[in-house]
Amino acid sequence: MVMQRKSGECARIAGGILLLAAMLGGCALQSDQPSRSIAPLQGHDIPPVEIPEFDELTPAMQAFLDRWVVSDRGPDRHAWSLVWAATDRNILDFRYDPAVTLPPAETFRRRTGNCLAFSLMFVALARHAGLNAWYQEVEVPPQWNTTNHTLLVSMHINVVVQGRSGAWVVDVSGRASARTRRLRRVSDEEAQAQFLNNLGADALTRDDLDYAYAYFAAAIRRAPQVSFVWSNLGVVYNRNGQTDEARRAHRTALQIDPGNSVAANNLFLIYEQEGDLAAAQALRAQVEKHRRHNxxxxxxxxxxxxxxxxxxxxxxxxxxxxxxxxxxxxxxxxxxxxxxxxxxxxxxxxxxxxxxxxxxxxxxxxxxxxxxxxxxxx
CATH class of the missing domain: 1.25.40.10 (Tetratricopeptide repeat domain)
Incomplete structure (x- = not known):
């Protein structure tokens, strides 16, 4: 079964992910209509999870802005100086690590993280510097890897910061955004949901269903329209033996995004295992196309x-x-x-x-x- 972790080569989806998780046995087939409600995880006491202050500015971050960001020479110079300082190895010395998702303040303190972590940090800095900055999802070929028997695929996110005469794209991975790639502006809520999704994916690779569920549920509450988080929640249900809830979560993901091949693959596996061959056949073409790129x-x-x-x-x-x-x-x-x-x-x-x-x-x-x-x- 697949799961999505967003962001990228940066966030596992967070700024994205996809997960293939082992299927568990199912129970009798019941209604599999999509539902936006989050069913309990049976047999588990769900821990509270800490939601960071995504717009927090620490004294060290303020000192960085005070020293390096020129604010008295016009918006273009203002934006350019932040881009330069945040990406120059001799100043911030940020180390890109696609496996590390941290909140903005901790990302700045450690000077490391994936594309999502960097983007969250950069947007916080830019907005405190009075600049207009936003998140941008970049279509890239899926990058698959496997961790503890869980298959992950990463997606990519970067930042756009606006000056008076134009905008700069800031991408910690160093990749150039080809004109043929599809770009999509991402809301603050979705970027934050991707952060929580990544932490949930990390927990799932440790087979920690309590925290995986807690983070995915928190991500859905923050941005319920993000398809891949519903699919990831479906993986948690399925690993817990809650096949009905898993099926509904994957159908919710497909209702939000009919092109979500990961949700289609996971739902196909459930239908096959339960012997619902007609329902499986309806998804077969989409699933086979996805699998040939996996x-x-x-x-x-x-x-x-x-x-x-x-x-x-x-x-x-x-x-x-x-x-x-x-x-x-x-x-x-x-x-x-x-x-x-x-x-x-x-x-x-x-x-x-x-x-x-x-x-x-x-x-x-x-x-x-x-x-x-x-x-x-x-």
């Missing part, structure tokens, strides 16, 4: 093909997965296994070397240990 799904298909002896198909699927996600060591390792079966020992050795170059230390001791390596004759 390298982890291609990896899954390749394993099935290899087990069935379809060596060429397995190889082609893995090559497609690597084209989409070249730094996933498991893809290269599986390709090595497949190439051994195909008799291509040179290619298998090269794939195995690449897998070991990319693998974390714990994988080298586990998944890629000598006992698990393909048999590669000299």
């Amino acid at each position: 390298p982890y799904y291609l990896y899954h298909l390749s394993s099935d093909a290899l087990a069935a002896g379809r060596i060429t198909e397995s190889r082609e699927l893995l090559e497609q997965a690597i084209e989409l996600q070249s730094r996933e060591y498991r893809f290269h390792y599986e390709l090595a296994r497949t190439l051994v079966r195909a008799g291509d020992m040179g290619g298998a050795r090269a794939s195995l070397r690449r897998a070991r170059e990319l693998a974390p230390d714990d994988a080298l001791a586990g998944d890629l240990s000598v006992d698990n390596l393909p048999a590669l004759p000299d």
